[in-house]
Every structure is written in structure tokens, then in C-alpha cells.
Amino acid sequence: MLMKAVGQKQLSMQKSVPAIPLTRKSLWKRIVENKALYLFLLPSVVYLLIFHYIPMYGIQIAFQNFNPALGFSKSPWVGLQHFEDFVSGYYFWTTLRNTLTISFYSLLTFPIPIILALMLNEVQNYKYKKFVQTVLYAPHFISTVVLIGMVTIILSPSTGIVNHFLAMLGFERQYFMIQPKAFKHIYVWSGVWQGSGWSAIIYLAALSAVDPELHEAATIDGASRLQRIRYINIPTIRPTIIILLIMKIGSMVSIGYEKAYLLQNDLNLEMSEIISTYVYRRGLLNASYSFSTAVSLFNSAINIILLVIANFVARKVSETSLF
């Protein structure tokens, strides 16, 4: 996530500066001169064409009744039937509601890494700051399976520490993992635990670009620490915040199925089935290839619309935008 935004932004900036070759050589000569560079790129481009572009071509099955035996070209076309089936089906509202709930809930936690970075930036003991950073990054390196495993252990009704604590205080033990209502909280806050430190890196890096002279001048003028954070640090990292926010909104609906799938069980499915896990369940477990590709395409379309809207609003409001 971090690098996405930054790289993208930077690239679009470079693109706007046209390269002016000092000496104009013939196109063919320039291609021959650079043949090694084309060879350098060849494996990656071939990889992308096969593993990314061929599947894009395969999206056409969303508009077919795809039959593997017949292939893409001979499978019958059905137009938008699968989309209609999905939208009028029982799972449409359930999965859409669950997806949007998780998305907006996650979006609310967006400021946490920013606040964390601003606070860390004010820690004056260098060694302590390094130590805190090292600890906060650690959960990022834990796999999703282990993360959910830890959550399961800690929330276990019979042996989990949370329930021992509840029991000690005289409350009833709760089986959180099968409670539909607990799903969104578990999903979002385990993500905060795992990702906040790592997400703060990019803001910390941006904060290290603040000119120290600004702080000195402000201090001489009598600005307090809070004022300096508000009027110097936050404005400095504002473009970074906006870019990351656009990215976040753009990928809001494409919630990682990896984690949601691990948190699902038969009992919490009414709240935990999101569009992407529904695609997996219908597509691969039930082999409804065409239908689930249509559902997945619907999801991508929402994503792209959100991304474009977020980008448009950001450009109007702040003159910072992704593209």
C-alpha cells in the first residue's frame, strides 16, 4: 500500500516532463542501442501478459454461460444475465452490506497510523523511538493465518485470556468467533493491531523531510509543540495523507478475502460473507465460473468508480491527486 501511492505519484510526475534527446538519432538506431534494456524487460512483460492480461481477456466469461469443454469462443453468450441474477439474488444485499460495513469501518481507522507517526516523531529519546518502531513493525511480518490463529486463541471461550478475564469480573463467557456481530470488530481491530506500525512508516519518512529550520523559527516565535505539529508537521505530510487516502478509498471494496475467509464459519456467515469470499465460494467451491466472474467484475467496477470519485474530490479540494 505504501509504495503504491508514492510510486504512482512520482511516476505520473515524471511522465509530465518530456524527455528531450540532445542528439536526434533514428528510432531504429536508438532501439538497437538499447537492445539490452528490452531484454531486461522481456521476462517481466511476458509474465504480465500471461498471468495478468490473459485473465483480463478471460473476464468475457462473465457474459457467457462458460463451459470449459467449449472454451471462450464457443460458450454461449448470455449478456448481463449473471449480473441480473446476482443483483436480484438473496446474497446481493447481504454481501454488499457486509462489504460496505467492513470498508467504512476500516476507513475510520485510517487516521490511526498518522497519529502514531506524529506521536513517534515527537519522541526525543532516539533509542526508545527505535525500539518502539521495531516492536510496532513486528505484527506486519506475522502471517494472516497466524494472526487469526492468535485471535482465535485469545478469544477462545474456554481457554482464551479475554474470557478468563470476563469470567473473573463475573461476566458470562462469550464465544466471539461465532458471533455474527463480533466479526466486523475482530476484522478491523486485528488489522489495526497488525498494520498501524507498518503504515506509519510512510508518514514517518515524510515527516523526516520537514525542514528543521521551520521548527527553530517557530520555536523562537513562541510556538508550542502542539502548534508546531499542527502548522508545520501536518501540512508537510498532507500530500502523502491525501494520496494514501485516495488509494485506500480506491481499494476500499476489494477487502482482502484471505483474512475474511479465515474468520468465517457457518455461524457468523450472515455478517462475514463479503463479495470477494462469495466469489470464491460460488466460483471455485461450486464451480459457477461465469456467475462468480460477473460478481467479481461488479466489485471491480465499484472500486474503479470509487477511485475516480476520490481522486476527483481530492483534486478539487486540495490540488493533490493520483492522476
Place this chain on the structure above:
Amino acid sequence: MAKSKLIKESKGDRIFNGVNLAFVTLFLLMVLYPLIYILSCSFSDPHLVANGEVWLYPRGFNLEGYQRVFEDSDIMIGYANTIFYTVVGTLINLLLTLPAGYALSKKFPGRNIIMTIFFITMYFGGGMIPTYLLIRDMELYNTRLVLLLMGAVGVYNVIIARTFFANTPKDLEEAAIIDGASTLRTFVQVVIPISKALIGVLTLYYAVGHWNSYFNAMIYLRDDWKKPLQLFLRNILISEELSSAMSDMANDSEAMAEAERLKQLLKYSVIIVSSLPLLITYPFLQKYFDKGVLIGSIKG
């Protein structure tokens, strides 16, 4: 350090420092506690763990959990597979990403077209089902190759590499080219040796991805002996939780209770054993991702 500051701190600033430090420490403890808890449980007597008597430091010191992990053939097979996928997969990643990033940091005809080919994949893809059908048509289903090839090029990582190469001093490279070295030779013998920070960061990113992923393996692999560690972890940590919780409620026989005890025992140590390699590696590379490479990509 506060003392070395030219201007003396006001009282308000000292209060600010105290409050800030308190919040940072609170955050630290919230992140640290679950890790310490699991670690302590892994060294404790499983009965004491189950009864909630372990909450901070190990009690009834016990290494049986670790012993069981290393005796478990599934876990060991998974571990070996994961090491294989991580090492070979990351090598493939680097062999594709580094030259691509280097090439894209240069100017040549058609660069923007190739760049666009890379970019589109960041925002749009075929999705799960068309990819699955492709893998099946290519007869890669249930082969080890599928885990090595999928995600062979991370476009974000190519951008990181490109930015890094674009910002490294060109003197050595130019000297090599004037001396008549080919592009390939310049890249291998001159550019690569001065790109340790980049290689470190990319290796970390890719290796973490391989080590921790489970979904592709779950979809594409059928044979148990090809499966990576994460799938076995999933069986131990998650899938059986429901059944074990239900058996808790039933009247357990002595043997079932014993089996349950061993699984409870395995849980904590297997988390530690599977996560440790990454957790002890990244602090050594931390200096690179705090500054160096990321900063480069921000400033452009």
C-alpha cells in the same frame, strides 16, 4: 535529545513530552502484549495456560510444545516446502524485478508503453476465476511451479527498484560504459554491487509474501506433500478450533482430553516456530525501510 537543544523547553512542552511518551508507550504495550502472551504460553505448562494462569510470564516451564512441533511430520514437510517456495520464489522475483526496474530507470523508445503495461495491472486484473482457469489450462494446477510463478513480478517493487536506480549516482556506470562494458556487464558488475539496500528491501518484501501466503496454495495445490506451512498452520490454529470447542462441551474421555491437551500445547509453539524466521530477520533490514529506499520514492 532535549538537553542539547539550544532553546530551553517550556513547561507546556515538558507536559506535552510526558503525555506523548505515555501514549506511545500505551500503544507499544498493546502491540507487544499479545506477542509476549503467546511466547510465554509456548513455554508454559498447558494446564496452567488453559486455566488462564499464564498471562504475562511463563509458568510451569515446559518445552513439550516445541518438541511436538519438531516431531510432527506435517509441520516439518510444510516447513521444508515453505523454505523452498520462499528461497526459489524470491530468487525468481529478484531476477525479474531488478533488471526490469533498471531498464525502466533509463530512457529508450517505447518506455511509456511498457510502463503502461505494468501500471494497468495495478488497478485492474482478471480476478480469481479467469486466473484459475488459466492455471488449469496451462496444466499448472497442483504443481509446485504455480506458487513460484504467480506473483513473480510485483509491480510496486519494480517501481521501488526503478526509483532507486534512477537516484543512484551514475559515475561508476558511465565509467564502465566508456571502458567498453556491455549493459549487462555494467548492470551485473557495477550496479548490483552498489544496490545492497534495494536488494535487501526487495528480498524482504518478496520473502515475507512467499512465507506468509496461503490462499494460492489452498486453491491450486491438492497434494499434501507439496503444501506450504501456512496451510498446516491453518488446520492446527483455525479449522479445528470449532470442533475442539464443541468437544470441550461434550464429556471428554481421558484420551480425548489428552489429545486436546497436546493440540493446545502445539498451538503456541507452532506460532513461534513459524513466525520466528521473519521476526528475527527484519530488524536487520529496518534501517533501509525507515529511510533509504522509501524516502527515495517519496522525493522522486
